[in-house]
Amino acid sequence: MAIDALNLAERLQTPVFVLSDLDIGMNLWITEAFEYPEKPEDRGKVLTAEQLAAFKENHNGQRWGRYLDVDGDGIPYRTLPGTRNPQAGYFTRGTGHTEYATYSERPEVWEAMLKRVEKKFDTARHLVPAPIVEENPDARIGIITMGSNHPAVVEARARLDKGGVGSAYLRLRALPIDESVREFISRYDRIYVVENNMDGQVATILRAELPDLAGKLVSLAKCDGMPLSARWITEQIAATE
Amino acid sequence: MTATPTRTPAPKTPKVNSIGLEKNAYKGGESTLCNGCGHDSISSRIINAAWESGLDQTQVVKFSGIGCSSKTPAYFLGMSHAFNSLHGRMPSIATGALVANKTLTGIGVSGDGDTASIGIGGFKHMVRRNVPMVYVVENNGVYGLTKGQFSATSDKGQKLKYAGVNNFMPLDVCLEALAANATFVARSFAGDAKQLEALLKAAFSHKGLAILDVISPCVTFNNHDDSTKSYNWGKEHEIQLHELNFVPSFEQIEIDEYDDEREVQLHDGSWLLLKKLGEDYDPTNKILAYQTLEDARRDQRLLTGIFYIEPETPDFNDLLHTVDTPLALLTQAETRPSREALKHVMEAL
Ligand SMILES: Cc1ncc(C[n+]2csc(CCOP(=O)(O)OP(=O)(O)O)c2C)c(N)n1
Ligand code: SF4
Ligand SMILES: [Mg+2]
Numbered sequence: 210m211a212i213d214a215l216n217l218a219e220r221l222q223t224p225v226f227v228l229s230d231l232d233i234g235m236n237l238w239i240t241e242a243f244e245y246p247e248k249p250e251d252r253g254k255v256l257t258a259e260q261l262a263a264f265k266e267n268h269n270g271q272r273w274g275r276y277l278d279v280d281g282d283g284i285p286y287r288t289l290p291g292t293r294n295p296q297a298g299y300f301t302r303g304t305g306h307t308e309y310a311t312y313s314e315r316p317e318v319w320e321a322m323l324k325r326v327e328k329k330f331d332t333a334r335h336l337v338p339a340p341i342v343e344e345n346p347d348a349r350i351g352i353i354t355m356g357s358n359h360p361a362v363v364e365a366r367a368r369l370d371k372g373g374v375g376s377a378y379l380r381l382r383a384l385p386i387d388e389s390v391r392e393f394i395s396r397y398d399r400i401y402v403v404e405n406n407m408d409g410q411v412a413t414i415l416r417a418e419l420p421d422l423a424g425k426l427v428s429l430a431k432c433d434g435m436p437l438s439a440r441w442i443t444e445q446i447a448a449t450e
Numbered sequence: 451m452t453a454t455p456t457r458t459p460a461p462k463t464p465k466v467n468s469i470g471l472e473k474n475a476y477k478g479g480e481s482t483l484c485n486g487c488g489h490d491s492i493s494s495r496i497i498n499a500a501w502e503s504g505l506d507q508t509q510v511v512k513f514s515g516i517g518c519s520s521k522t523p524a525y526f527l528g529m530s531h532a533f534n535s536l537h538g539r540m541p542s543i544a545t546g547a548l549v550a551n552k553t554l555t556g557i558g559v560s561g562d563g564d565t566a567s568i569g570i571g572g573f574k575h576m577v578r579r580n581v582p583m584v585y586v587v588e589n590n591g592v593y594g595l596t597k598g599q600f601s602a603t604s605d606k607g608q609k610l611k612y613a614g615v616n617n618f619m620p621l622d623v624c625l626e627a628l629a630a631n632a633t634f635v636a637r638s639f640a641g642d643a644k645q646l647e648a649l650l651k652a653a654f655s656h657k658g659l660a661i662l663d664v665i666s667p668c669v670t671f672n673n674h675d676d677s678t679k680s681y682n683w684g685k686e687h688e689i690q691l692h693e694l695n696f697v698p699s700f701e702q703i704e705i706d707e708y709d710d711e712r713e714v715q716l717h718d719g720s721w722l723l724l725k726k727l728g729e730d731y732d733p734t735n736k737i738l739a740y741q742t743l744e745d746a747r748r749d750q751r752l753l754t755g756i757f758y759i760e761p762e763t764p765d766f767n768d769l770l771h772t773v774d775t776p777l778a779l780l781t782q783a784e785t786r787p788s789r790e791a792l793k794h795v796m797e798a799l
Binding site: 246249252291293298302303 | 531554782
């Protein structure tokens with residue numbers, strides 16, 4: 210996962226947060242042995258001194274700009290410090306900058322830059338790990354969760370099944386979400402978003418991302434310092450189903 | 451009427467440095483600071499020192515935090531990469547970058563707020579790690595960018611238009627650096643061009659972290675004559691510890707034994723010549739450095755020069771045994787451990 214996170218960070222040129230939780234982080238767990246990583250490293254769009262010199266030629270006469278999106282995915286090319294080409298240097302700053310990394314306070318420049326970042330965010334939806342979905346054509350309800358709640362949800366689904374309440378299941382593995390989440394929510398009458406925090410953060414994010422489906426989402430959030438239990442999840446869902 | 455013959459002067463060949471560049475090539479974008487701000491003078495000194503030292507800008511990387519001072523890397527060495535980080539977080543960014551590529555020359559610019567207020571923790575750890583870099587604190591005793599609040603180097607009893615009276619003791623950047631085991635500690639004044647340039651050149655040649663605390667008046671919020679960070683106070687109270695000369699390694703010099711001069715050879719073969727002024731000062735004596743800084747603080751003197759230097763102490767990359775190749779240029783075969791290594795780890799668990 211660390212390799213994937215680093216590859217994504219370099220590909221998307223953005224920090225990637227790997228979320229753990231108290232249950233995973235503070236306890237010893239037995240897992241399958243780690244497999245040797247076969248995926249190659251991905252450094253993303255980095256230009257060498259030579260590639261920079263040939264950039265215009267290879268991009269229909271476009272001059273390289275640090276924040277210029279030349280291939281439509283919202284991700285521009287970058288150079289690394291130490292690149293032996295006098296054009297390679299640029300100034301990284303948080304405030305307004307043009308596609309060529311010069312300072313600007315012009316509103317249209319600022320807005321265009323945010324639009325590009327938005328495009329990059331959409332690109333990210335298809336690069337991050339996709340959710341793992343278990344459809345159930347006979348079910349009326351679906352459950353969405355993430356992380357260390359997984360075993361409790363698996364057990365709760367089995368208990369609910371026994372009581373005659375079948376369910377479909379989507380385990381989120383990353384944000385931002387892709388279309389599969391919309392498709393999953395659309396297919397069922399009610400979706401329980403199970404999470405181990407006080408205020409139902411993932412449910413809030415899903416409602417904001419999919420406002421037209423917000424009415425289908427039921428937040429099941431609990432935070433008492435312990436991992437979620439299958440019993441609690443079962444009781445909450447059984448109370449309404 | 452006869453026309454006066456005019457003579458077109460022969461075109462002047464522009465002066466170039468040891469790598470064939472004119473001084474203009476070392477400039478950056480246009481400054482947006484207030485007219486007369488000390489920070490702009492320091493940028494000019496950096497441009498001069500870098501040009502005269504023949505620095506290759508593609509191999510330089512600039513860092514800063516947040517503040518008027520931290521904006522200035524946009525105004526010098528325009529061909530270099532630069533990273534304008536978060537307030538007080540320049541040391542973390544710079545440490546990472548200079549470990550990832552130890553062949554680069556690093557220059558960090560920070561303010562007294564950025565270094566001594568919010569960033570004091572990061573500053574001290576960067577000093578104790580001796581990260582190889584030139585670290586300039588543009589010290590005006592005030593938060594300039596946010597319009598005139600007191601910083602951790604503001605004088606006790608100082609009055610500011612909007613902030614009132616400061617009741618707290620100041621931190622002394624040089625004393626803090628010494629206490630954190632700095633290997634190069636100097637102070638200068640933005641209005642003292644000659645000394646500041648010599649110090650900057652020496653700092654570029656230093657092996658580890660070079661701390662330069664430069665008093666740099668803020669003409670908009672802290673330039674009252676009674677402020678120890680004002681132009682007038684600085685001009686009246688500056689006392690140089692020694693007259694300072696820097697001789698780069700590419701210039702041949704004969705070092706003679708003079709009574710009134712002390713020389714220190716830097717790691718890259720260049721020399722610092724310290725000509726004795728009033729006091730007989732030995733910049734390799736740490737106790738003397740503490741004493742001198744503390745005395746100057748009590749006597750309200752702006753003492754400038756090199757307080758302390760250790761030219762040969764290992765730097766951070768020596769201690770970490772980092773490889774010469776920049777980490778980003780290592781191949782996957784060099785960075786990914788073998789199958790056997792993973793198997794070994796798995797079996798050990
Ligand atoms: C985390 C954080 N806290 C506070 C600020 C607001 N802020 C911006 S600059 C600054 C002080 C700058 O003072 P100094 O470092 O002395 O720079 P100067 O402007 O005086 O050169 C402050 C408090 C910020 N940008 N980020
Ligand atoms: S406010 Fe002060 S520190 Fe900032 S640019 Fe103006 S004079 Fe310089
Ligand atoms: Mg300041």
